[in-house]
Ligand SMILES: Nc1ncnc2c1ncn2[C@@H]1O[C@H](COP(=O)(O)OP(=O)(O)O)[C@@H](O)[C@H]1O
């Protein structure tokens with residue numbers, strides 16, 4: 001994949017984010033405060049994780065409409081095991097994720113083996129898994145999680161300032177090491193080496209950005225663990241997509257499934273794995289959301305969640321036509337959506353207006369995607 | 379080195395192939411010509427393991443071999459460039475060259491090794507692409523066809539089959555691809571070229587095999603054969 005092309009692909013989003021920061025920053029002095037930006041980081045982790053799962057599925061040119069329901073259902077499964085049955089929270093989370101994997105495998109099976117369009121399979125999932133969640137919740141409708149328990153602690157753990165900066169320095173150090181190593185290996189193999197100035201500039205950019213994030217968050221409660229978890233998942237997904245055979249095959253199937261099949265790629269296996277990955281990430285997002293709320297209830301993983309997660313992936317630059325996009329889309333896209341939501345709430349704008357603005361941003365993102373696709377065709 | 383002997387294939391009412399034989403030799407370009415529906419693609423599919431023949435056998439260096447699926451074909455060194463290119467347009471040139479055959483260690487891609495091999499392969503074939511890191515969708519038709527053909531060489535095959543490689547190309551790009559086919563011959567590969575275009579066939583082939591209505595309808599050395607004789611064999615008109 002051409003890195004330059006991809007990076008150009010995220011410039012519109014980065015520009016959009018800058019515009020959002022300026023507009024809301026001017027309209028409301030609280031928007032860019034350390035406290036509000038920390039809240040923003042907490043708000044985006046759960047839906048962002050669900051969105052990351054959707055990136056996987058959308059890269060195949062498919063869609064998973066059940067992500068919201070699966071996130072709610074699995075959060076409820078985890079909560080029941082943990083709170084009602086007194087399980088160890090880690091075991092409860094593991095079982096909930098395993099349930100999600102089974103659900104994803106079922107969707108993938110119905111899609112690949114029975115030939116039902118993914119849209120239809122997961123639409124059934126959207127309704128059915130929400131039904132199961134409501135059934136499990138029963139008449140009570142709400143189950144609280146202990147505030148000082150491990151799951152709730154996920155969203156109430158903060159890095160001290162020194163740890164935040166140390167982590168930022170560590171990341172920049174690792175990145176620098178890998179860039180230098182890559183250049184050395186390319187030189188050794190006699191391959192063209194990209195301009196050093198550009199690589200250095202990007203590393204400086206990364207260092208400045210991470211230091212700024214650490215500084216802002218440390219000015220409030222510190223870097224939240226929740227943000228670290230989400231960011232680590234995004235980075236891990238990005239590495240898997242770009243540097244493993246599985247990732248390469250996801251792009252291949254998303255770009256031209258028939259070509260992938262003729263090249264000997266196990267298209268069915270890739271598709272099922274993507275649905276499994278999507279569901280597991282959705283479930284994990286649901287668990288993060290439950291931890292933040294310290295409860296699950298009947299609106300856990302409601303339709304709003306799904307739509308925001310899909311919109312985030314697309315706004316972040318994942319093509320709905322499949323085969324184009326990066327894991328970072330989930331991070332950038334959810335940042336855009338959550339900033340708009342957060343800013344409008346600060347301004348006391350009615351949610352009707354918020355939906356319309358989000359829709360407009362989504363429409364622009366899809367338009368950019370379609371134009372980019374048309375521009376590529378010859 | 380690779381022969382199809384007495385191959386027959388029937389699709390319900392249609393006898394697509396009826397006792398067809400074909401012989402491919404190293405360092406030789408054989409052109410397979412014939413009217414629409416003559417059975418050219420079916421014969422290619424038999425040799426590349428996409429369909430199983432009702433009768434007949436495939437021999438390699440005089441020994442019978444089984445070609446029941448595309449993997450068998452790969453194993454005996456047969457590589458096919460299908461008429462529709464089967465490239466992933468969203469992936470770059472390197473990724474397409476190694477599609478399904480990625481070099482990896484513990485499933486981590488070996489980007490540098492693949493790029494090195496890709497550059498060496500492309501330059502040995504004299505394929506010029508300014509930036510092999512751009513998605514294939516950004517390349518011209520001739521460049522894409524070149525990538526598809528280069529890809530057929532990744533598994534180090536002995537036989538390369540090209541189904542209508544110039545059908546969708548302009549004059550200049552056709553010349554590019556024909557030059558590439560000559561380079562395959564120089565590498566000592568056996569090349570089977572399916573084409574409708576007799577000018578292309580005359581330009582690169584050593585031998586012309588004509589199919590008509592699913593049967594062998596003539597075989598000519600390209601040099602010293604009048605085009606009219608080939609056309610007559612294709613249409614079934616005139617003397618044989
Ligand atoms: N999958 C198939 N099912 C039925 N008939 C087929 C099939 N493939 C080819 N045929 C028939 O076999 C004959 C030979 O086809 P083909 O090998 O594609 O010819 P060519 O490539 O020379 O144009 C044609 O009459 C065609 O209609």
Ligand SMILES: [Mg+2]
Nearest residue numbers: 415418419420
């Ligand atoms: Mg044909």
